[in-house]
Amino acid sequence: MTRLALISPLALMACADPAQDQVSRFAPQYMGVETALLEGDLVQFGVRMSGARSVADLDDYAECAAAQYALIRGYGFARHLRTNVNEKGGVWAADAVYTISPSLPRGAKTIDAEVVVAHCAENGIPTV
Numbered sequence: 001m002t003r004l005a006l007i008s009p010l011a012l013m014a015c016a017d018p019a020q021d022q023v024s025r026f027a028p029q030y031m032g033v034e035t036a037l038l039e040g041d042l043v044q045f046g047v048r049m050s051g052a053r054s055v056a057d058l059d060d061y062a063e064c065a066a067a068q069y070a071l072i073r074g075y076g077f078a079r080h081l082r083t084n085v086n087e088k089g090g091v092w093a094a095d096a097v098y099t100i101s102p103s104l105p106r107g108a109k110t111i112d113a114e115v116v117v118a119h120c121a122e123n124g125i126p127t128v
Helices: 009-014 018-025 055-072 113-122
Strands: 029-039 042-050 077-088 091-101 110-112
Touching: 029 055, 042 055, 055 077, 055 091, 055 110, 055 113, 110 113
Parallel strands: none
Antiparallel strands: 029 042, 042 091, 077 091, 077 110
């Protein structure tokens, strides 16, 4: 005699990973980047987005913009100096300042522009 096991769809849903569900629902809207060369190698990036899960998503967006900008200007590196973040009505805005340079700058928050731009492309984060 053959027995068939019936598995309830609700039982399968109970086994689902909540973190994976959170990732699958992440649907950001990137609302543009404003770039301003402040002085020499000092650059300000204003980014806006909705659907951010946390400030980290906004930081990633600003970093992607800074990395692409560095490459456009013929530089390979950037260093994060500061970011101010504001959220109003579900729209997140950041004002981030980076230095760009042809060689790896001193500091803890340095980025390799080519590596970061590739990461951004893989994750669907737009750049400048």
